[in-house]
Amino acid sequence: MGTRRKDLGESFLEWLLKLLSESEEIEFEDFNLEASEFQLDVTGIASIVKPMLEAAKSMEARAIELIEELPKPEAMFTNRIAEVRIGATRSEGGSRGRVIVIGGEVTMPFYSFSALNPNPPVVSGDVFDWKLPLPKPLRDSFGDAMDDPAEWAKLYIDKFDADMVTVELTSTDPSIRDTPVREAVKVVENVLQAVDSPVMVGGSGDPVKDVELLTEVAAIFEGERLLLSSIPSPEDRFKPIAEAAKRYGHNVVAWASLDINLQRDLDRAILNVLPPERIVIDPTSAPLGYGIEYAFSVMERIRIAGLMGDRELALPMLSGTSNAWGAREAWLKTPELGPREVRGPLWEAITALTFLLAGCDLFIMMHPLAIKTVKQTISWLYGRWDTPAKAIPNWLEEM
Numbered sequence: 001m002g003t004r005r006k007d008l009g010e011s012f013l014e015w016l017l018k019l020l021s022e023s024e025e026i027e028f029e030d031f032n033l034e035a036s037e038f039q040l041d042v043t044g045i046a047s048i049v050k051p052m053l054e055a056a057k058s059m060e061a062r063a064i065e066l067i068e069e070l071p072k073p074e075a076m077f078t079n080r081i082a083e084v085r086i087g088a089t090r091s092e093g094g095s096r097g098r099v100i101v102i103g104g105e106v107t108m109p110f111y112s113f114s115a116l117n118p119n120p121p122v123v124s125g126d127v128f129d130w131k132l133p134l135p136k137p138l139r140d141s142f143g144d145a146m147d148d149p150a151e152w153a154k155l156y157i158d159k160f161d162a163d164m165v166t167v168e169l170t171s172t173d174p175s176i177r178d179t180p181v182r183e184a185v186k187v188v189e190n191v192l193q194a195v196d197s198p199v200m201v202g203g204s205g206d207p208v209k210d211v212e213l214l215t216e217v218a219a220i221f222e223g224e225r226l227l228l229s230s231i232p233s234p235e236d237r238f239k240p241i242a243e244a245a246k247r248y249g250h251n252v253v254a255w256a257s258l259d260i261n262l263q264r265d266l267d268r269a270i271l272n273v274l275p276p277e278r279i280v281i282d283p284t285s286a287p288l289g290y291g292i293e294y295a296f297s298v299m300e301r302i303r304i305a306g307l308m309g310d311r312e313l314a315l316p317m318l319s320g321t322s323n324a325w326g327a328r329e330a331w332l333k334t335p336e337l338g339p340r341e342v343r344g345p346l347w348e349a350i351t352a353l354t355f356l357l358a359g360c361d362l363f364i365m366m367h368p369l370a371i372k373t374v375k376q377t378i379s380w381l382y383g384r385w386d387t388p389a390k391a392i393p394n395w396l397e398e399m
Contacts, residue, residue: 075114077307081105081314082276084251086227087198093223097196102361103316109359110381120382122163123375125156126322126366129187130171135331137344141368149187150194157195160368166200167191172213173204181213185220200227211240218244229253235269242273255282258298267312281315287324288351296358303359318362319355324348345369
């Protein structure tokens with residue numbers, strides 16, 4: 001039996017070597033080998049594999065040469081996206097330690113073969129003026145800071161590396177808490193004192209309360225160059241916000257619901273009051289699994305139209321990426337979907353990265369891991385390699 005096993009091994013090796021010499025690729029299917037002891041000596045295979053590796057390297061080198069010989073694609077863009085400055089330093093009449101500039105693109109995102117866009121996209125940490133019920137992965141990240149919007153804002157800037165903060169005054173909604181305007185203004189004041197970064201101020205969405213709220217915020221914080229959110233359609237009802245922004249030196253957000261024509265009409269109306277350098281558009285960010293493909297298409301069409309010369313769409317865009325947490329798949333405790341502590345921030349990060357490729361300039365985000373992932377990706381894509389990559393299994397160690 002021993003001799004037969006040896007002969008079997010030698011014949012198998014001879015067959016394998018012959019097969020390798022005659023084939024470029026070998027695939028075993030329904031292969032079954034039973035043996036109490038089996039030893040396979042493939043030392044002779046080197047003489048076959050080495051020439052194959054050398055041939056592969058030669059093919060790779062030739063492929064690179066062919067790629068370099070190909071004509072470079074050209075992006076025929078004739079226009080420039082407006083630049084918007086958010087925040088004002090003391091020398092400019094505000095109190096911020098720095099200013100953020102978004103927009104200014106001359107080509108689509110990361111078309112480095114065409115041109116280099118001047119201003120990397122930025123991330124704003126989302127702060128609320130009341131302790132709203134958030135998914136557990138978010139509550140665990142913020143802890144007691146959720147009790148104080150100013151501390152919450154400091155957490156984003158000092159620990160989570162956000163570029164700016166967004167103060168959502170949603171408790172002013174009459175259907176939530178109907179917080180008086182004067183109390184909401186105090187929240188904005190506390191946040192401005194707590195951080196020196198630029199600040200965006202959002203209303204509740206109530207058409208009556210928001211006009212009263214945002215016009216008051218604009219007046220009290222004159223010169224801070226806040227980003228006031230938002231002016232939706234119909235724009236006539238919200239025209240006082242744009243007029244207050246013009247009078248007191250602020251920017252505004254023009255919000256339309258996933259419709260390029262609605263966005264164009266709204267922008268046209270606001271441009272009658274404010275210059276393009278004071279307007280950021282929000283085409284609406286449908287999150288992953290809830291229409292993200294359609295939202296991407298709308299944003300991409302807006303950016304291409306702006307670069308092709310459409311003045312009413314040549315404006316920087318923001319993404320309310322926090323909307324990703326509205327998808328129950330991001331936070332639902334479902335074992336078959338994996339741990340929500342990982343799934344949730346991934347859901348938010350993927351939503352942001354998708355819109356990054358559509359041309360968004362400003363991302364409103366929440367989870368610290370999602371923020372770091374998006375900022376790291378932006379850094380890499382802009383050729384800044386100072387942040388080392390983390391292995392996927394160690395991703396949670398970022399906390």
